[in-house]
Amino acid sequence: xxxxxxxxMPTDAQHDFAATFPxxxxxxxxxxxxxxxxxxxxxxxxxxxxxSTSLPAGSNLDDVSSRFDAVVELSDRLxxxxxxxxxxxxxxxxxxxxxxxxxxxQSQHSSTALPDSALSASSASRPQxxxxxxxxxxxxxxxxxxxxxxxxxVALELRLEQPEEPVHNxxxxxxxxxxxxxxxxxPAAWYANPYLAEIxxxxxxxxxxxxxxxxxxxxxxxxxxxxxxxxxxxxxMRAHLAGVSDFAIDLECHSYxxxxxxxxxxxxxxxEEDFLVDTLELRSSLHILNDSFTNPRITKVMHGSDSDxxxxxxxxxxxxxGLFDTGQAARxxxxxxFSLAHLLKHYCGVTAN
Numbered sequence: 001x002x003x004x005x006x007x008x009m010p011t012d013a014q015h016d017f018a019a020t021f022p023x024x025x026x027x028x029x030x031x032x033x034x035x036x037x038x039x040x041x042x043x044x045x046x047x048x049x050x051x052s053t054s055l056p057a058g059s060n061l062d063d064v065s066s067r068f069d070a071v072v073e074l075s076d077r078l079x080x081x082x083x084x085x086x087x088x089x090x091x092x093x094x095x096x097x098x099x100x101x102x103x104x105x106q107s108q109h110s111s112t113a114l115p116d117s118a119l120s121a122s123s124a125s126r127p128q129x130x131x132x133x134x135x136x137x138x139x140x141x142x143x144x145x146x147x148x149x150x151x152x153x154v155a156l157e158l159r160l161e162q163p164e165e166p167v168h169n170x171x172x173x174x175x176x177x178x179x180x181x182x183x184x185x186x187p188a189a190w191y192a193n194p195y196l197a198e199i200x201x202x203x204x205x206x207x208x209x210x211x212x213x214x215x216x217x218x219x220x221x222x223x224x225x226x227x228x229x230x231x232x233x234x235x236x237m238r239a240h241l242a243g244v245s246d247f248a249i250d251l252e253c254h255s256y257x258x259x260x261x262x263x264x265x266x267x268x269x270x271x272e273e274d275f276l277v278d279t280l281e282l283r284s285s286l287h288i289l290n291d292s293f294t295n296p297r298i299t300k301v302m303h304g305s306d307s308d309x310x311x312x313x314x315x316x317x318x319x320x321x322g323l324f325d326t327g328q329a330a331r332x333x334x335x336x337x338f339s340l341a342h343l344l345k346h347y348c349g350v351t352a353n
Protein backbone atom coordinates (compact mmCIF):
# COMPACT_ATOMS: atom_id res chain seq x y z
CA UNK A 1 0.00 0.00 0.00
CA UNK A 2 2.81 2.39 0.87
CA UNK A 3 4.47 1.78 -2.50
CA UNK A 4 1.21 2.40 -4.36
CA UNK A 5 0.64 5.65 -2.47
CA UNK A 6 4.22 6.76 -3.12
CA UNK A 7 3.93 6.04 -6.85
CA UNK A 8 0.67 7.99 -6.99
CA MET A 9 2.26 11.18 -5.66
CA PRO A 10 2.90 13.97 -8.19
CA THR A 11 6.38 14.26 -9.65
CA ASP A 12 8.31 16.70 -11.85
CA ALA A 13 5.96 19.26 -13.43
CA GLN A 14 2.94 18.00 -11.48
CA HIS A 15 4.85 18.40 -8.22
CA ASP A 16 6.04 21.89 -9.18
CA PHE A 17 2.46 22.93 -9.86
CA ALA A 18 1.05 21.32 -6.70
CA ALA A 19 3.78 22.96 -4.60
CA THR A 20 2.26 26.36 -5.39
CA PHE A 21 -0.67 25.51 -3.11
CA PRO A 22 -0.11 26.12 0.65
CA UNK A 23 -2.20 23.11 1.65
CA UNK A 24 0.02 20.80 -0.38
CA UNK A 25 3.18 22.32 1.09
CA UNK A 26 1.84 21.89 4.63
CA UNK A 27 0.89 18.27 3.99
CA UNK A 28 4.28 17.47 2.45
CA UNK A 29 6.18 19.15 5.28
CA UNK A 30 4.24 17.18 7.87
CA UNK A 31 4.71 13.92 6.00
CA UNK A 32 8.44 14.58 5.60
CA UNK A 33 8.83 15.25 9.33
CA UNK A 34 6.92 12.07 10.17
CA UNK A 35 9.06 9.95 7.83
CA UNK A 36 12.25 11.49 9.19
CA UNK A 37 11.10 10.69 12.72
CA UNK A 38 10.37 7.08 11.78
CA UNK A 39 13.78 6.69 10.15
CA UNK A 40 15.50 8.24 13.17
CA UNK A 41 13.63 5.87 15.48
CA UNK A 42 14.80 2.92 13.41
CA UNK A 43 18.37 4.24 13.45
CA UNK A 44 18.27 4.64 17.24
CA UNK A 45 16.85 1.15 17.68
CA UNK A 46 19.66 -0.35 15.58
CA UNK A 47 22.42 1.67 17.23
CA UNK A 48 24.14 -1.53 18.23
CA UNK A 49 24.91 -2.18 14.57
CA UNK A 50 27.93 0.10 14.79
CA UNK A 51 26.96 3.26 16.60
CA SER A 52 23.95 5.54 16.57
CA THR A 53 23.23 7.38 13.32
CA SER A 54 21.90 10.92 13.51
CA LEU A 55 19.76 11.86 10.52
CA PRO A 56 19.65 15.53 9.40
CA ALA A 57 16.15 16.90 9.87
CA GLY A 58 16.26 19.76 7.36
CA SER A 59 14.44 19.84 4.04
CA ASN A 60 17.04 21.47 1.80
CA LEU A 61 18.86 19.42 -0.83
CA ASP A 62 22.03 18.95 1.24
CA ASP A 63 20.06 17.66 4.23
CA VAL A 64 18.07 15.25 2.08
CA SER A 65 21.27 13.97 0.44
CA SER A 66 22.97 13.55 3.82
CA ARG A 67 19.91 11.75 5.19
CA PHE A 68 20.00 9.35 2.24
CA ASP A 69 23.72 8.66 2.77
CA ALA A 70 23.13 8.01 6.48
CA VAL A 71 20.36 5.50 5.76
CA VAL A 72 22.56 3.75 3.18
CA GLU A 73 25.40 3.56 5.71
CA LEU A 74 23.07 2.13 8.37
CA SER A 75 21.71 -0.44 5.91
CA ASP A 76 25.25 -1.48 4.97
CA ARG A 77 26.12 -2.02 8.62
CA LEU A 78 23.04 -4.18 9.17
CA UNK A 79 23.74 -6.24 6.05
CA UNK A 80 27.32 -6.76 7.22
CA UNK A 81 25.97 -8.10 10.51
CA UNK A 82 23.62 -10.47 8.68
CA UNK A 83 26.46 -11.61 6.42
CA UNK A 84 28.77 -12.23 9.37
CA UNK A 85 26.08 -14.20 11.24
CA UNK A 86 25.39 -16.34 8.17
CA UNK A 87 29.10 -17.09 7.76
CA UNK A 88 29.30 -18.27 11.36
CA UNK A 89 26.44 -20.74 10.85
CA UNK A 90 27.18 -21.84 7.28
CA UNK A 91 29.08 -25.05 6.65
CA UNK A 92 31.22 -24.74 3.55
CA UNK A 93 31.84 -27.98 1.64
CA UNK A 94 35.41 -27.60 0.41
CA UNK A 95 38.14 -29.61 -1.20
CA UNK A 96 41.54 -28.04 -0.76
CA UNK A 97 39.89 -24.77 0.24
CA UNK A 98 37.69 -24.51 -2.87
CA UNK A 99 33.93 -25.14 -3.07
CA UNK A 100 32.73 -28.39 -4.65
CA UNK A 101 31.60 -28.00 -8.24
CA UNK A 102 27.85 -27.69 -8.16
CA UNK A 103 27.87 -26.26 -4.66
CA UNK A 104 26.21 -22.81 -4.67
CA UNK A 105 28.78 -20.09 -4.18
CA GLN A 106 28.36 -18.44 -0.80
CA SER A 107 29.85 -15.35 0.75
CA GLN A 108 33.39 -15.86 2.02
CA HIS A 109 33.59 -12.62 3.93
CA SER A 110 35.37 -12.51 7.25
CA SER A 111 33.09 -13.04 10.22
CA THR A 112 34.22 -9.63 11.43
CA ALA A 113 32.63 -6.82 9.42
CA LEU A 114 34.79 -3.99 8.19
CA PRO A 115 34.62 -0.86 10.31
CA ASP A 116 32.28 1.84 9.05
CA SER A 117 35.27 4.08 8.40
CA ALA A 118 36.67 1.68 5.79
CA LEU A 119 34.60 3.18 2.97
CA SER A 120 34.74 6.75 4.17
CA ALA A 121 38.36 7.07 5.33
CA SER A 122 40.21 9.99 3.81
CA SER A 123 42.99 7.58 2.83
CA ALA A 124 40.65 5.48 0.67
CA SER A 125 41.38 5.85 -3.03
CA ARG A 126 38.49 7.30 -5.05
CA PRO A 127 38.48 5.71 -8.52
CA GLN A 128 36.77 8.74 -10.04
CA UNK A 129 39.84 10.85 -9.31
CA UNK A 130 41.42 9.22 -12.36
CA UNK A 131 38.65 10.59 -14.58
CA UNK A 132 38.34 14.03 -13.03
CA UNK A 133 38.98 15.78 -16.36
CA UNK A 134 36.02 14.09 -18.04
CA UNK A 135 33.46 14.40 -15.24
CA UNK A 136 30.91 17.17 -15.73
CA UNK A 137 28.56 17.69 -12.78
CA UNK A 138 27.10 20.89 -14.19
CA UNK A 139 23.57 21.32 -15.53
CA UNK A 140 24.84 21.86 -19.07
CA UNK A 141 23.43 19.55 -21.79
CA UNK A 142 25.10 16.16 -21.92
CA UNK A 143 27.58 15.98 -24.80
CA UNK A 144 27.82 12.48 -26.36
CA UNK A 145 31.28 10.94 -25.97
CA UNK A 146 31.11 9.25 -29.35
CA UNK A 147 34.08 10.05 -31.62
CA UNK A 148 33.56 7.35 -34.26
CA UNK A 149 30.38 5.63 -35.40
CA UNK A 150 30.49 1.93 -36.37
CA UNK A 151 27.52 0.48 -38.28
CA UNK A 152 26.40 3.99 -39.28
CA UNK A 153 23.50 4.76 -41.60
CA VAL A 154 23.94 8.50 -41.04
CA ALA A 155 27.39 9.99 -40.51
CA LEU A 156 28.34 11.09 -37.01
CA GLU A 157 27.13 14.60 -36.22
CA LEU A 158 26.86 16.09 -32.75
CA ARG A 159 23.82 18.30 -33.18
CA LEU A 160 22.49 20.59 -30.45
CA GLU A 161 18.69 20.61 -30.54
CA GLN A 162 16.93 23.81 -29.53
CA PRO A 163 13.50 23.54 -27.89
CA GLU A 164 10.53 25.43 -29.19
CA GLU A 165 9.60 28.60 -27.34
CA PRO A 166 6.80 27.87 -24.84
CA VAL A 167 3.52 29.52 -25.76
CA HIS A 168 1.48 31.12 -22.94
CA ASN A 169 -1.88 32.51 -24.02
CA UNK A 170 -3.93 34.97 -21.96
CA UNK A 171 -6.07 32.21 -20.43
CA UNK A 172 -2.96 30.26 -19.34
CA UNK A 173 -1.37 33.34 -17.79
CA UNK A 174 -4.61 34.18 -15.96
CA UNK A 175 -4.81 30.64 -14.54
CA UNK A 176 -1.20 30.77 -13.38
CA UNK A 177 -1.73 34.16 -11.73
CA UNK A 178 -4.81 32.89 -9.90
CA UNK A 179 -2.86 29.89 -8.59
CA UNK A 180 0.03 32.09 -7.55
CA UNK A 181 2.35 30.22 -9.93
CA UNK A 182 4.77 31.38 -12.60
CA UNK A 183 5.17 29.93 -16.08
CA UNK A 184 7.85 27.28 -16.38
CA UNK A 185 11.09 28.43 -17.90
CA UNK A 186 12.11 27.35 -21.37
CA PRO A 187 13.35 23.74 -21.37
CA ALA A 188 17.07 23.27 -21.88
CA ALA A 189 18.68 22.42 -25.19
CA TRP A 190 20.00 18.89 -25.73
CA TYR A 191 22.22 16.90 -28.06
CA ALA A 192 20.43 14.40 -30.28
CA ASN A 193 21.25 10.71 -29.84
CA PRO A 194 24.02 10.01 -32.42
CA TYR A 195 22.42 6.64 -33.19
CA LEU A 196 18.85 7.93 -33.45
CA ALA A 197 18.62 7.19 -37.19
CA GLU A 198 19.98 3.66 -36.75
CA ILE A 199 17.64 2.90 -33.84
CA UNK A 200 14.60 4.18 -35.75
CA UNK A 201 15.62 2.22 -38.84
CA UNK A 202 16.12 -1.04 -36.95
CA UNK A 203 13.94 -3.94 -38.06
CA UNK A 204 14.58 -7.47 -36.77
CA UNK A 205 15.92 -9.76 -39.47
CA UNK A 206 14.13 -12.92 -40.54
CA UNK A 207 16.77 -14.97 -38.75
CA UNK A 208 16.18 -13.07 -35.52
CA UNK A 209 12.42 -13.70 -35.72
CA UNK A 210 12.57 -17.39 -36.64
CA UNK A 211 11.55 -19.95 -34.05
CA UNK A 212 14.49 -21.99 -32.79
CA UNK A 213 14.85 -25.11 -30.70
CA UNK A 214 15.32 -24.49 -27.00
CA UNK A 215 19.00 -24.33 -26.09
CA UNK A 216 19.64 -24.72 -22.39
CA UNK A 217 22.46 -22.89 -20.68
CA UNK A 218 25.59 -24.78 -19.63
CA UNK A 219 26.28 -25.42 -15.93
CA UNK A 220 28.16 -22.63 -14.18
CA UNK A 221 31.22 -24.78 -13.53
CA UNK A 222 31.42 -25.75 -17.22
CA UNK A 223 31.28 -22.17 -18.51
CA UNK A 224 34.56 -20.24 -18.82
CA UNK A 225 34.55 -16.93 -16.95
CA UNK A 226 37.10 -14.26 -17.89
CA UNK A 227 38.05 -11.24 -15.81
CA UNK A 228 38.66 -8.42 -18.32
CA UNK A 229 40.90 -5.73 -16.85
CA UNK A 230 43.50 -5.05 -19.56
CA UNK A 231 43.44 -3.66 -23.10
CA UNK A 232 44.61 -7.02 -24.45
CA UNK A 233 41.76 -8.93 -22.78
CA UNK A 234 39.29 -6.28 -23.94
CA UNK A 235 40.40 -6.78 -27.55
CA UNK A 236 39.96 -10.55 -27.22
CA MET A 237 36.46 -10.08 -25.82
CA ARG A 238 35.67 -7.60 -28.59
CA ALA A 239 36.63 -10.18 -31.23
CA HIS A 240 34.55 -12.86 -29.49
CA LEU A 241 31.44 -10.65 -29.37
CA ALA A 242 31.78 -9.79 -33.05
CA GLY A 243 31.39 -13.46 -33.92
CA VAL A 244 28.20 -14.30 -32.02
CA SER A 245 24.54 -13.73 -32.85
CA ASP A 246 23.47 -12.63 -29.36
CA PHE A 247 24.83 -11.82 -25.93
CA ALA A 248 23.50 -10.57 -22.59
CA ILE A 249 24.61 -7.46 -20.70
CA ASP A 250 24.18 -6.35 -17.10
CA LEU A 251 25.67 -3.36 -15.29
CA GLU A 252 26.41 -2.55 -11.67
CA CYS A 253 26.31 1.18 -10.94
CA HIS A 254 28.02 2.65 -7.88
CA SER A 255 26.40 5.67 -6.23
CA TYR A 256 28.07 5.87 -2.80
CA UNK A 257 29.63 9.30 -2.28
CA UNK A 258 29.57 10.28 -5.91
CA UNK A 259 27.36 13.00 -7.37
CA UNK A 260 25.97 11.22 -10.43
CA UNK A 261 27.25 7.70 -9.85
CA UNK A 262 29.30 5.57 -12.22
CA UNK A 263 29.31 2.04 -13.59
CA UNK A 264 31.80 -0.11 -11.67
CA UNK A 265 31.21 -3.50 -13.32
CA UNK A 266 29.90 -4.82 -16.64
CA UNK A 267 28.82 -8.42 -17.03
CA UNK A 268 28.57 -9.90 -20.52
CA UNK A 269 27.52 -13.46 -21.31
CA UNK A 270 27.53 -15.30 -24.62
CA UNK A 271 26.38 -18.88 -25.00
CA GLU A 272 29.98 -20.04 -24.66
CA GLU A 273 31.63 -17.71 -22.13
CA ASP A 274 31.03 -15.20 -19.34
CA PHE A 275 32.98 -11.95 -19.01
CA LEU A 276 33.36 -9.69 -15.98
CA VAL A 277 34.65 -6.31 -17.16
CA ASP A 278 36.52 -3.95 -14.84
CA THR A 279 34.92 -0.72 -16.02
CA LEU A 280 36.94 1.35 -13.55
CA GLU A 281 40.18 0.28 -15.21
CA LEU A 282 38.91 0.28 -18.81
CA ARG A 283 36.46 3.18 -18.68
CA SER A 284 38.13 5.19 -21.47
CA SER A 285 38.52 2.18 -23.79
CA LEU A 286 35.11 0.51 -23.72
CA HIS A 287 33.80 2.59 -26.64
CA ILE A 288 35.43 0.05 -28.98
CA LEU A 289 32.59 -2.35 -28.10
CA ASN A 290 30.27 -0.25 -30.28
CA ASP A 291 31.30 -2.62 -33.10
CA SER A 292 28.97 -5.25 -31.64
CA PHE A 293 26.75 -3.09 -29.42
CA THR A 294 25.44 -1.16 -32.45
CA ASN A 295 25.43 -4.08 -34.90
CA PRO A 296 21.72 -4.62 -35.68
CA ARG A 297 22.32 -8.28 -36.57
CA ILE A 298 23.62 -9.08 -33.08
CA THR A 299 20.85 -9.21 -30.47
CA LYS A 300 21.71 -7.59 -27.13
CA VAL A 301 19.69 -8.96 -24.19
CA MET A 302 19.09 -6.97 -20.99
CA HIS A 303 16.49 -6.93 -18.22
CA GLY A 304 14.99 -3.61 -17.15
CA SER A 305 17.39 -1.61 -19.30
CA ASP A 306 15.95 1.88 -18.72
CA SER A 307 18.85 3.09 -16.58
CA ASP A 308 21.50 0.85 -18.13
CA UNK A 309 21.05 2.42 -21.57
CA UNK A 310 21.71 5.87 -20.10
CA UNK A 311 24.69 4.69 -18.05
CA UNK A 312 26.32 3.13 -21.11
CA UNK A 313 26.05 6.41 -23.00
CA UNK A 314 27.12 8.60 -20.09
CA UNK A 315 30.16 6.66 -18.91
CA UNK A 316 31.50 4.92 -22.00
CA UNK A 317 29.91 6.39 -25.13
CA UNK A 318 28.28 3.02 -25.83
CA UNK A 319 24.98 2.75 -27.72
CA UNK A 320 22.60 -0.13 -28.37
CA UNK A 321 20.96 -1.04 -31.67
CA GLY A 322 19.00 -4.28 -31.61
CA LEU A 323 18.09 -4.54 -27.92
CA PHE A 324 15.80 -7.21 -26.46
CA ASP A 325 14.58 -6.35 -22.96
CA THR A 326 13.26 -9.38 -21.08
CA GLY A 327 11.46 -7.08 -18.64
CA GLN A 328 9.39 -5.63 -21.49
CA ALA A 329 8.86 -9.11 -22.93
CA ALA A 330 7.47 -10.27 -19.57
CA ARG A 331 4.96 -7.42 -19.68
CA UNK A 332 3.84 -8.28 -23.20
CA UNK A 333 3.44 -11.93 -22.18
CA UNK A 334 1.51 -10.78 -19.08
CA UNK A 335 3.58 -12.72 -16.56
CA UNK A 336 2.39 -12.54 -12.97
CA UNK A 337 5.67 -10.76 -12.17
CA PHE A 338 8.09 -8.85 -14.38
CA SER A 339 11.15 -9.33 -12.18
CA LEU A 340 14.30 -11.11 -13.30
CA ALA A 341 13.98 -13.45 -10.31
CA HIS A 342 10.55 -14.57 -11.52
CA LEU A 343 11.78 -15.19 -15.07
CA LEU A 344 14.79 -17.18 -13.83
CA LYS A 345 12.48 -19.35 -11.74
CA HIS A 346 9.85 -19.73 -14.48
CA TYR A 347 12.12 -20.52 -17.43
CA CYS A 348 15.33 -21.85 -15.86
CA GLY A 349 14.22 -23.33 -12.56
CA VAL A 350 16.78 -21.12 -10.82
CA THR A 351 15.99 -19.45 -7.51
CA ALA A 352 17.88 -16.15 -7.35
CA ASN A 353 19.67 -15.47 -4.08
